[in-house]
Amino acid sequence: MGNLYLIDRPFGENGLNLATGDSAAAIVLIQDGVYLNCSALRAAGIDIYAIRRDVESRGLGARLPDVRAIDYGQLVDLMTAYKVINFA
Secondary structure, three states, X not given: OOEEEEEOOOOHHHHHHXXXXXXXXXXXXXXXXXXXXXXXXXXXXXXXXXXXXXXXXOOOHHHOOOOEEEOHHXXXXXXXXXXXXXXX
């Protein structure tokens, strides 16, 4: 079981730094976390997700091509498949 990092902006940089060193990590960007720069994580091959509603409400859909947009049901599925680490 890997780690699922729930990341929002206030503590986002801490969460991203920790996840960078975690080879079994997956990231979910929530709320203003969708504004964070995840390029190092993408380069490391870490799966990055974002809540679709948060992405759309901020008009960022086209700016996050390497981030998979998910709904809340999919978030629950991820949370049951991973150990959750919360940075929100």
